[in-house]
Amino acid sequence: MDPTQISHLALDIGGTLVKLVYFSANGDYNEESRSNGCSVVKGRLCFAKFETRKIDDCLEFIRFNILQHSGVQHSNGAVHDDYLSVKATGGGAFKFADLFKEKLGILFDKEDEMHSLVGGVNFLLKTVPREAFTYLDGQKEFVEIDHNDLYPYLLVNIGSGVSMIKVDGDGKYERISGTSLGGGTFLGLGKLLTKCKSFDELLELSHHGNNRVIDMLVGDIYGGTDYSKIGLSSTAIASSFGKAISDGKELEDYQPEDVARSLLRMISNNIGQIAYLNALRFGLKRIFFGGFFIRGLEYTMDTISVAVHFWSRGEAKAMFLRHEGFLGALGAFTSYETHSQNDSKPHHHTAQRAILNCSGDDNLRHINDSETIEYSISLV
Numbered sequence: 001m002d003p004t005q006i007s008h009l010a011l012d013i014g015g016t017l018v019k020l021v022y023f024s025a026n027g028d029y030n031e032e033s034r035s036n037g038c039s040v041v042k043g044r045l046c047f048a049k050f051e052t053r054k055i056d057d058c059l060e061f062i063r064f065n066i067l068q069h070s071g072v073q074h075s076n077g078a079v080h081d082d083y084l085s086v087k088a089t090g091g092g093a094f095k096f097a098d099l100f101k102e103k104l105g106i107l108f109d110k111e112d113e114m115h116s117l118v119g120g121v122n123f124l125l126k127t128v129p130r131e132a133f134t135y136l137d138g139q140k141e142f143v144e145i146d147h148n149d150l151y152p153y154l155l156v157n158i159g160s161g162v163s164m165i166k167v168d169g170d171g172k173y174e175r176i177s178g179t180s181l182g183g184g185t186f187l188g189l190g191k192l193l194t195k196c197k198s199f200d201e202l203l204e205l206s207h208h209g210n211n212r213v214i215d216m217l218v219g220d221i222y223g224g225t226d227y228s229k230i231g232l233s234s235t236a237i238a239s240s241f242g243k244a245i246s247d248g249k250e251l252e253d254y255q256p257e258d259v260a261r262s263l264l265r266m267i268s269n270n271i272g273q274i275a276y277l278n279a280l281r282f283g284l285k286r287i288f289f290g291g292f293f294i295r296g297l298e299y300t301m302d303t304i305s306v307a308v309h310f311w312s313r314g315e316a317k318a319m320f321l322r323h324e325g326f327l328g329a330l331g332a333f334t335s336y337e338t339h340s341q342n343d344s345k346p347h348h349h350t351a352q353r354a355i356l357n358c359s360g361d362d363n364l365r366h367i368n369d370s371e372t373i374e375y376s377i378s379l380v
């Protein structure tokens, strides 16, 4: 492989997190020659994430783990005379372009954020087995995806903010809605209300909390009974955080665990409901939820699934993705493939095989919490 090309890295730089997808060749290099003159390098797609506010950590990671291993870096930290071009998406592809150029000699080849999200989901659904699943009543069920019956679907990406995209085919999509009440709202309000320091701490708190302490339930209003005439059980939330109106308590009087739980429920419920309404607008039956807010958390997925199920009376289905947080980065990564078919650069990416590897491999311990994907790159 030409050492000066690092087409095997793509970034998605969002409002809260930077996501990286990069190709790592198998240890023995494993390059096979094909009769058509191209050779295939086998390896795997790896994933990493950093907080956007700690962008320097990301720069260091790329410098030491990716540039050095590709042999593109001189010992003084400077790169070759030529800048290196790397696919990048998300708002940070604009915001941090100068920084990456100056610090790493990397030029961003920008890919549109929505286009990348859709590309990432389509890649996963078409190539990676057991990628999509439903989650209801504590049961996770993998969904077989029929490639001939994939479209249309609604993609709801829950990042700092939320984008809702109707997908009709490869590269055929429209952003139909969004809401600013997203993962950033959960984390931002959560930090203010519970004094927790991180997303993980907030999730941990929410795990031990009881939302009924703060949420006003239908039963609280109806003297313990259901309002069955309009289909509301006594345990349904009538008003998120509503009990705080009349409890006569200050914030300090509530347990942070309960506040975190109510907040998580409120944000997840709201997104589930808006997603359902948009699915209804366009007659979409399948809704895929992505973005790092979900983090495979059962309570979040259950709340979203129940909201979609409840509002659609079982007509629409909420589905989740194992690589939920890396959709944009994967879309940017796979765009090397489509864009370089006719150029002479020696780095066509082709998903020859994409098999999910469950992490546990010692070499991958430094790589956050995601799972690698077996992948091959065609060199011509």
Ligand SMILES: Nc1ncnc2c1ncn2[C@@H]1O[C@H](COP(=O)(O)OP(=O)(O)OP(=O)(O)O)[C@@H](O)[C@H]1O
Binding pocket: 013, 014, 015, 016, 017, 018, 051, 090, 091, 158, 159, 160, 161, 162, 182, 183, 184, 185, 186, 187, 199, 200, 290, 291, 292, 293, 294, 295, 325
């Ligand atoms: N380790 C973490 N640190 C901070 N936030 C996290 C973490 N893990 C999950 N999250 C949640 O994920 C959200 C960010 O998700 P994601 O990375 O998909 O969005 P983004 O790309 O940063 O945002 P946007 O697309 O709106 O620019 C955060 O707002 C937070 O709710």
Ligand SMILES: CC(C)(CO)[C@@H](O)C(=O)NCCC(=O)O
Binding pocket: 014, 015, 091, 113, 159, 160, 161, 162, 163, 177, 178, 179, 180
């Ligand atoms: C602005 C983006 C697209 C940046 O990723 C995202 O944060 C978002 O979709 N926010 C919601 C904006 C809105 O539609 O109200």
